[in-house]
Amino acid sequence: xxxxxxxxxxxxxxxxxxxxxxxxxxxxxxxxxxxxxxxxxxxxxxxxxxxxxxxxxxxxxxxxxxxxxxxxxxxxxxxxxxxxxxxxxxxxx
Amino acid sequence: xxxxxxxxxxxxxxxxxxxxxxxxxxxxxxxxxxxxxxxxxxxxxxxxxxxxxxxxxxxxxxxxxxxxxxxxxxxxxxxxxxxxxxxxxxxxxxxxxxxxxxxxxxxxxxxxxxxxxxxxxxxxxxxxxxxxxxxxxxxxxxxxxxxxxxxxxxxxxxxxxxxxxxxxxxxxxxxxxxxxxxxxxxxxxxxxxxxxxxxxxxxxxxxxxxxxxxxxxxxxxxxxxxxxxxxxxxxxxxxxxxxxxxxxxxxxxxxxxxxxxxxxxxxxxxxxxxxxxxxxxxxxxxxxxxxxxxxxxxxxxxxxxxxxxxxxxxxxxxxxxxxxxxxxxxxxxxxxxxxxxxxxxxxxxxxxxxxxxxxxxxxxxxxxxxxxxxxxxxxxxxxxxxxxxxxxxxxxxxxxxxxxxxxxxxxxxxxxxxxxxxxxxxxxxxxxxxxxxxxxxxxxxxxxxxxxxxxxxxxxxxxxxxxxxxxxxxxxxxxxxxxxxxxxxxxxxxxxxxxxxxxxxxxxxxxxxxxxxxxxxxxxxxxxxxxxxxxxxxxxxxxxxxxxxxxxxxxxxxxxxxxxxxxxxxxxxxxxxxxxxxxxxx
Numbered sequence: 001x002x003x004x005x006x007x008x009x010x011x012x013x014x015x016x017x018x019x020x021x022x023x024x025x026x027x028x029x030x031x032x033x034x035x036x037x038x039x040x041x042x043x044x045x046x047x048x049x050x051x052x053x054x055x056x057x058x059x060x061x062x063x064x065x066x067x068x069x070x071x072x073x074x075x076x077x078x079x080x081x082x083x084x085x086x087x088x089x090x091x092x093x
Numbered sequence: 094x095x096x097x098x099x100x101x102x103x104x105x106x107x108x109x110x111x112x113x114x115x116x117x118x119x120x121x122x123x124x125x126x127x128x129x130x131x132x133x134x135x136x137x138x139x140x141x142x143x144x145x146x147x148x149x150x151x152x153x154x155x156x157x158x159x160x161x162x163x164x165x166x167x168x169x170x171x172x173x174x175x176x177x178x179x180x181x182x183x184x185x186x187x188x189x190x191x192x193x194x195x196x197x198x199x200x201x202x203x204x205x206x207x208x209x210x211x212x213x214x215x216x217x218x219x220x221x222x223x224x225x226x227x228x229x230x231x232x233x234x235x236x237x238x239x240x241x242x243x244x245x246x247x248x249x250x251x252x253x254x255x256x257x258x259x260x261x262x263x264x265x266x267x268x269x270x271x272x273x274x275x276x277x278x279x280x281x282x283x284x285x286x287x288x289x290x291x292x293x294x295x296x297x298x299x300x301x302x303x304x305x306x307x308x309x310x311x312x313x314x315x316x317x318x319x320x321x322x323x324x325x326x327x328x329x330x331x332x333x334x335x336x337x338x339x340x341x342x343x344x345x346x347x348x349x350x351x352x353x354x355x356x357x358x359x360x361x362x363x364x365x366x367x368x369x370x371x372x373x374x375x376x377x378x379x380x381x382x383x384x385x386x387x388x389x390x391x392x393x394x395x396x397x398x399x400x401x402x403x404x405x406x407x408x409x410x411x412x413x414x415x416x417x418x419x420x421x422x423x424x425x426x427x428x429x430x431x432x433x434x435x436x437x438x439x440x441x442x443x444x445x446x447x448x449x450x451x452x453x454x455x456x457x458x459x460x461x462x463x464x465x466x467x468x469x470x471x472x473x474x475x476x477x478x479x480x481x482x483x484x485x486x487x488x489x490x491x492x493x494x495x496x497x498x499x500x501x502x503x504x505x506x507x508x509x510x511x512x513x514x515x516x517x518x519x520x521x522x523x524x525x526x527x528x529x530x531x532x533x534x535x536x537x538x539x540x541x542x543x544x545x546x547x548x549x550x551x552x553x554x555x556x557x558x559x560x561x562x563x564x565x566x567x568x569x570x571x572x573x574x575x576x577x578x579x580x581x582x583x584x585x586x587x588x589x590x591x592x593x594x595x596x597x598x599x600x601x602x603x604x605x606x607x608x609x610x611x612x613x614x615x616x617x618x619x620x621x622x623x624x625x626x627x628x629x630x631x632x633x634x635x636x637x638x639x640x641x642x643x644x645x646x647x648x649x650x651x652x653x654x655x656x657x658x659x660x661x662x663x664x665x666x667x668x669x670x671x672x673x674x675x676x677x678x679x
């Protein structure tokens with residue numbers, strides 16, 4: 001659980017970094033190799049929909065030390081737009 | 094029937110608003126009269142007869158219309174009498190005590206539709222539904238499709254724009270109360286073909302506005318219990334809907350609105366169903382006391398008294414948990430979703446098991462169609478849908494699971510966030526109003542009811558049984574926190590392991606224990622003799638341990654005897670068995 005409790009709180013972070021971290025987590029959540037997780041496909045493709053995606057939201061909060069509206073996961077259904085949406089929140093923090 | 098016994102001072106002392114609320118329930122009780130009177134048109138005999146015919150009791154529906162039950166589903170600001178969840182539960186519980194079919198089939202369906210509109214409707218939509226309900230009309234809450242069960246994000250019914258830009262309904266809804274006779278409906282539909290949680294909306298529709306040629310009503314669905322409730326289906330074929338039907342005016346918010354607004358109904362429905370157990374317990378006790386056996390009556394046997402006392406304790410447990418959850422909607426609305434899912438997953442099975450055990454009390458008598466049995470058999474059937482109706486146990490556990498690891502880390506181990514305000518645990522005391530806009534999708538990892546357990550245990554000044562229980566449940570919370578924070582990713586989701594689902598049950602158990610202990614710690618001075626002694630709360634906690642498989646011990650005699658004595662006292666005085674302990678003719 002080390003990656004969940006450590007809070008690096010980066011000063012600045014790029015959308016690429018956020019997306020790659022998200023891909024790792026989605027892979028871990030769904031038990032698939034990370035190479036299979038495409039950042040342009042909706043997470044529902046991997047079975048992460050409605051309330052189940054909220055677990056990922058909790059990990060984002062813990063990892064980056066931020067609070068996010070869970071609906072950000074629904075408004076940005078794929079990892080590309082989600083990473084873009086998270087960057088300003090992380091930077092602001 | 095209504096004897097001169099005063100209602101518990103805990104409920105009335107110095108609370109102007111609650112005098113009004115008490116008066117509504119008393120009025121309803123008076124209208125229903127003595128259920129045992131054979132010529133009462135809304136008495137037991139007529140209720141059983143209507144059930145045998147598979148009909149709603151018409152005289153009961155007229156009575157509720159005269160009483161203005163619908164007004165209790167409409168917020169005060171919109172002209173109704175809805176001021177809070179506890180008050181609504183109190184009124185509806187009085188209906189459930191007489192006939193659960195009337196409760197569900199006359200009222201609860203309209204409330205389910207209503208909460209969607211109060212949470213997410215535009216001002217005009219709220220006024221429109223309020224006016225319809227206050228005029229005595231019904232609203233159907235049309236979510237369910239047989240193919241998808243409680244998984245409403247896979248809803249098949251579509252409301253997509255046609256060539257002229259107007260949305261058109263295609264598809265069907267099944268097993269929805271009052272579909273055929275409701276003047277309004279809240280219809281859950283797919284408004285975007287894309288997958289995801291932004292593709293659905295509620296539509297608020299007046300049934301008169303729909304072209305009858307494109308609407309087909311399905312045959313009524315027959316059911317084992319709740320036989321009178323008109324569970325219908327509807328099929329739309331290219332049915333145009335008026336502009337402005339989408340709830341809130343913006344399409345795509347349907348899943349969010351459902352998850353937020355149904356927090357109220359997930360608490361309210363189990364709370365109402367406590368009234369069913371109240372009458373089942375009363376009916377069983379009446380039967381047991383009049384049944385000669387082994388040279389006495391059934392109630393002379395220690396085993397029988399133990400079963401009755403345990404059902405009473407189950408009722409107190411269910412009521413305490415739902416009452417605290419209902420009040421927490423006012424004091425911690427952001428966490429209401431967690432407590433609603435915990436209540437809806439945990440309480441209905443407690444009620445069902447209690448009714449089932451009471452059915453064993455009368456042994457072979459239960460098989461007969463005589464005396465108290467037909468009513469009891471009806472209640473045993475009517476309690477069944479409480480487990481899966483509206484939101485199933487598994488769907489509620491699935492809503493808790495993704496929140497478990499964060500709650501463990503943030504709310505339990507890091508002890509973030511405040512405990513609940515003390516008034517949460519004082520039934521009948523005034524509360525701030527319900528702020529629908531504060532209902533949230535997740536609890537954000539905070540769990541103020543568990544914080545209240547830890548805080549209360551640290552402050553408690555007592556020894557003995559209560560202190561031991563407080564220590565036990567705090568240790569259980571610690572163990573649960575350790576187990577939940579070790580859950581790997583992927584533990585949440587429909588394919589989660591039975592172990593992970595089991596952790597949500599343990600969470601509900603801790604919450605129920607906190608509700609019981611804190612209600613005890615915050616009991617008002619001058620509570621009546623029973624409420625001022627720990628037997629009730631200790632018995633409820635003992636039963637909680639049974640329901641969680643901590644033990645299989647019967648209620649110890651030191652708890653069973655005072656509970657049985659109180660049960661009989663209330664029975665003889667015509668008082669309800671819940672925390673309210675109010676006069677009833679049921």
